[in-house]
Amino acid sequence: MSAWLARRLAVSLLLVFVVTSTVFFLVRLAPGDPLHRMVDESLTDADRDLVRSRLGLDRPLAIQYLDWLGGIVRGDLGTSVKQHRPVADIVGEAVGPTLLLTTTAYVLHLLLAFGVGVTVAARRGTAWDHGLQTMGLVLYSLPSFWFGLMLIMLFARKLGWFPVGGMHAPDAEFLGPGARAVDVVHHLALPALTLGLGSFMGMARYLRARLDEILAEEHVLVARSRGIPEGRILWRHAVREALLPVITLVGLHLPFLIGGAVVVEVVFGWPGMGRVAVEALWARDYPVIVATTWIGACAVVLGSLLADIAYRWADPRLRHPGQGGP
């Protein structure tokens, strides 16, 4: 296992490195640079060249790349061209909100997936089954940004139950810690709902298919013939068995949720990584673009690594040959 893990880790690190380096060159080789997006009539071409050389953008690409690599080794992600602040600060401030949003949405996603998956598996072929499946497919087809806008329209603008966007009320600084937390939750509700509701169906279907298979197995048949109630069979036998493979899926969902979060963050003005990334793209803010892609790549690679580890851990044949479960 440890040799496998070491190899897997090495490959992951290499992939992240390749992805980040590719993006580094891609943004610099594309036409246009940060100066193009700074619309200021008073800037002459000479001024622009001065700014470029101060930012080090006039140096050969290879030198810029080596410089950037040296910075990474020292833990320095560079300075934002637009905000004139260390990239590490900008990204560091955004990681927390994104994690808060994605984990909340993921918990919601899991609860819904389990609720719907088990309900549907227990009522195969009934109106419940078809109704929930169709509804799930409708939710799955909803464009998340539009769904978010609809929620804003109804619950924020029309009814005024939730704030329109952002993470804190304007007066949040003056609130006590308890009231501040409530304020954040209040702001979190709509974006988390948008993200969680749009994505749970895939897992619900997977769970249902697994439960379908398990419920047709012999040990379930035996349990049924012994007169064990159907609900107990479902929860004690089937759900427990279906749980492990679902856990292995968590890792694979990570990049998916982060990807979805980009759009949701933009719609709700949530101060997370996705919004930072989109704003950096607009401003052609090289160091911030590279840093956000780096974090995105880390999330993707880490997710699939976790999935592999969980899969090995969950499958006893790969872990300890010969040792059965209880």
Place this chain on the structure above:
Amino acid sequence: MIRRPRSLGSFPADAGFALSVLLVVLAVTAPWLAPGDPAALGEPGEELQPPSARHFLGTDQLGRDLLARLVHGSRVSLLVGWVSVVLSVLAGTAVGVSAGLGPRWLDRGLMIVTDAFLAFPRIFVVLLLVSLSRPSLLLVMGVLGLTGWMGLARLVRAETLSLKERDFVQAARGLGLSPWRVAAVHVLPHLTGTILVAASLRVGGAILAESILSYLGLGVQEPVVSWGAMIQQGRGVLLDGWWLTTFPGLALTLTVLGYNLLGDGLRARFEPRGGRRTDHG
């Protein structure tokens, strides 16, 4: 225990098929079907009108008829959805079949490339590539196609590897048929179902991706009409112009739903769930 052969009845699949066909018809006949020119400015005073008998879905801030714009918007969605998926399918199938049938080094090399592509966080890369040059329809289709083939490549490779062990493929290879011929005559026809299902399930996703790009202002530009851009246009008047956001979103949802239902129905047909286990196991 008797197992139902399909998880979904055939009604949703039929509905999906009908929706998809209806949409193609709509997109093709848009210039004749739409009530007027989507770019025609209305009379003064016709700006931001709610739905009425004169404008069934109302007008936008420039007095343009929303229904006409909605009908024309279907063209971009469908075009991007289909072209980008065809690109991904071509690339994914080529990579998957080559990896499955080719020599070991080719398989390993192609899978490393696939893994590398998979390691890119897709939405970041799509946004990055699209934002790097002037937004256009071709760019959007190319980028979505280029970033969408990896899953299919893995799927096709796995299927190809299992087909490779089957007697008829072994026989064809044993007879000395060229790899191209084996791939074209003996492997590809058996992959049709898998590819068809994957493609139809992906069209919806590609249409969603296009709408996100357009919403962020990175997709096709005016005067070409796109649903994502229309939703963005209504963002500033959520309450006073609710129809501007609501209707394009509904159209988008219905379209994506149609393709998802269709893909689902096709999957139920081509890969009856659980059938394999009891048939072969």
